[in-house]
Amino acid sequence: MEWLRSMIKRKVVWLALTMVVVSLSCFLLMVQHEAHSGLLLSPPSELTASSREEPLSYSPMLSWSKDTEAVYYEVEFFASKPLLLSATSDSEAAIFRSYAIFQNHYNPPLRQFAAGYLGKEPLYWRVRAVDFNGNPCTPFSELAELWTSAEVAPLQAPVPLTDYNNGNGSVLLYPVYHWLPLSEVTGGYEVEIYAGNPAKPEEAQLLDTLRSDVAELYDPNPRYSDRDLYWRVRGLDQEGEAVTQWSQPSRFRTAPSDDWQVAVLGDSISHGGGHYSYGPEDFEFSWLRSLGFAAINLSESGDTVQMTLSRFERDVLPFHPQYLLILTGSNSLRAGEEPDVVISCLQEMQRRCREHGIRPILLTLPAINPDNIQHVFKEETVPDWYNRFARVNSFIRTQVHIDVAAAFECPERVLPTVYAMDGLHPDVMGKRLMGRAVSAAWPKAKAQADKEWEKHHVRENP
Template sequence: MPHFKQPLYPVYNWIPLHGIMRYEVELMADPPAQPNGTQPDPGRAWSKIVNAATTCYDEYPRPYAGDYYWRVRAIDAEGNAIGTWSDAAHFVVNKHPKRVKVAVLGDSITHGGGSISYPPSALEYSYTTYFDFPCLNLGRSGDTSRMTCDRFEQDVLPFHPQNLLILTGSNGLRTSTISAQDIIDDLAAIEEKCRAHDIRPIFMTLIPINPTNIRFAFHAETDPNWNEKLRLINMWIRSHDCCIDLEPYFYNETGTDLDESFSVDGLHPDIQGKMLMGEIVNASEAHALLK
């Protein structure tokens, strides 16, 4: 991937052991002192126990340049090791210039992943993979628009991007306790923060969702008013001179919901959808600012 940049929030994934659903992940700045042992590394910087078969989402951003090593081990209910630590995997966070040219801010649609079981570490499920220009991914899975706004100072300002692509609010579409105005207010606050720090905000319209598929994938109901919320939010986004309109390309034949061919779970675009998002950005009027 010629333009790949390590996402700000790493995601660690592995092939599980049969019948084991509890794992510990540890992160280090150096290779482990005892490879394939059973004890935690004495120099580890972070660790997390997850009740998940294949994936661990790092709750902390990793903005500092350098080499990182991580590994995983299976554990029982008492925290005892089952077998040994895995081989250590390695990734690099490159040193960034004082100002990156383009970054993208958002929720799990931006962070990456799709088809229910593929995490953000599967690069084909990240729409930034298909950009024809370098872009720093500041997405974080699980964000509401308020959460995205609240982490602006921590996650955006250290990189001081010249251009910030913004796509957040989809989790609020399906949540009845979050109104369209709540999301618009959060987007307006992000815009204000950008203007105050000489960052050009470029909003992308939210794409439709599919309540039937969401119910099947997440066993959760969707706000029946989501269509109207989407209309109001995207109308606000389109009022800006510089925005990228994703919404029209993602509807099914009836023009009501997210087309199933783009998303198995009804919320996160899969490979075809992520490729389309990249193509839309590359073909947009804003593209000249991003190249």
Template sequence: MLLRKITAILLLFLTVTVPAFAQPGKVQLVWPHAEDVVMYELEVARVKVADDAPAPAAEIVYTSTSIYTPGVELNLASFAAPESKKLYYRVRPLDLDSEPIGRFSRPSALLQGKLNSLKPATTTNFTDRPTPLYMVYSWIPVLGAARYEVEVTNHIPERENGITPSKYRVRAYSVGQVFDFYDPQPFTREGCYYWRVIAFDENNKAIGAYSDAVPFRVERGVYKWATYGDSITHGGGAVSNPPSDARYDYAYYLPFAVKNLGKSGDTAAALAERFEQDVLPFKPEVMLILGGTNSIRGGVSAAEVIDSLTTIREKCEKYSIKPVFLTLPPLNPERIQRVFNQPTADNWQQELKKVNAFIKTQPDYIDVYAALVDDKGLLPVKYAQDGLHPDIAGKKVMAREVNAYINSH
């Protein structure tokens, strides 16, 4: 009942806006998303520079090393009008220390980007894998946006790129100056859905229109395999990449379709609590379970985590689901503190070791810890730049271990 009231208030707030306006004098640039990138360096210059060579300093008119999405919108007023026709841009991926991890792209004419785009560019696409239980919507930030509205419908909106809410709306959220949004509600009801986003300025005036509607489908009872866990299962990595990028889901590298039932932020206790609501509608036959990392790093005892994992195992057995546990990956507290400004419990290594010892007593388990740990008992930066979530390289290691288990069983 409370959720319904909150939703009603939120929908009322979202629909009370002044008319939209076209945003002139901007260019929208979008590029391929690099692997394990934390941020991008964007350079705009008067000359084309070949072979990744440095551009002459006198020819560079704009540069930024703090772009966290595979695209950006620029105000053309920042460049002289006649000059903008002769400008070229290029980008390269950077790590957490702003060091290049790839070459500059080939220079492209600045004005080849989308001029005065009326709609946001979305970057979420789940056509290549089953839709996760908890959706994450992502987009390229809109120039001048103070907030965004994310709308989900159960039918393609009647006016796809309009500014008014659709009559098919089933949920909607107002969010701040972000480039992704984690839906707090699961999608357990079958059907074809669509999501889209629109930007608003500080005066609550729509900037342009809604983005194109992005479809996704929810199916139940069709996936033999499922994954269950926290954000390590849900996806995301390399600090700024959300679970909407399939490459950060270890199940993406398995040779069959897998339903992702992960939820970012979950503790072992939360996993045990939401089991009936989130697992049973999909009736998996086998479930890969990885939970307890957030509990251990937050100071929860191994005994409590083991109790929760035992509860999950018992529930699996009750509902004829085969549980396959993954050992908890190691952590890197220094990187976690740097990226998230969060401490890690001093005794995390001892408690994690106890949990993993328990997991190894289960009939079916996969030891991903041994495949990811370094000689200091930490999660190395090459596998996880934020010290917590394995990046693409780390997720591939996890998938390798799962595939090895499957092949041998």
């Protein structure tokens, strides 16, 4: 009987080893398949680190590398390390999964799904980028350990993310405030704007108080002052009562006394943002970022050409730039406005510029992609949009201008998706093309604007 038990034992061991080999082979084949799937190009990296010696709070703020090709992110949490884990598929072993995280930061509600692990055992988490249609555009990151401790204090206030006055394109007349959202906030956020630092109440003047349901707020008002401006934010509950402290005040400066020589006036294409989930505070999505010279951004998202014209005295004249780059009219034309109306508004802007000693430089309107606009924004575009754009661009090319539309190769007349996922707002590559086109043409356009100004000045002052 001993020999029978020995033989059975050997067969069991052999069977177990065979199963391990088969499992490993299947896993390697899966990895090989994923490596050729096009997803293993650039998974998120730089995940927030923690350890037993350096734990995070019970309400941590996790972060990872920013991916400008992502529309949102998906995060998975695990109670232990799975033996086999696909980089391209959701895992059934996850104890919690969160979709639609629209920034590369996340404050997970650990007390809701992992209360028994807090302060005792590590959790594990990973993240991947997702496109507008809900398809992964990267694989999942490597697993990161998440150690927690009750001795580490959680965030007491939202953390501002916007970094104004830091490089080209980062001075906006219409600022966008952006911060890290906290999971405990259920009633939105309150934002205060000050002239002067509210940390020094005797020096600060409250200018406005605004509300937002999400962790981003487009200021509806122009903000400028020869004093430094500040904003701060706090979270609210559903009754509108504060559930967090005020954030640290965040400074920005938009001062006419800073003697801006160049200004940009336009709509959202110039205000900034794109790829659906990125706003003007994401300066990678601003064509002003790629300029070879400083310029203040006087643009406002959502403008029609009439709205841009109506803002001229209020928004342009306080800064009195020497040169004004004007790019507006796309929203009007795609909605069916007549080209002659757009041209008339552009001519009136030119006239007002010259009346006040400003040299206008018009920018041609980039093409759009009606199918993508419909897919992303559910907005119709008039069928003859191309002819309308062509008519306005033909006029612009007879004026002192910079031809940014020519920077885009549009073999089928529509703006290719590679330049603008949403069909209207160029993404990072598209904005770089625009900025570089303006920079390359700037010496010639500037000289032409100077010559044009001298001609009009002599004519009006013989």
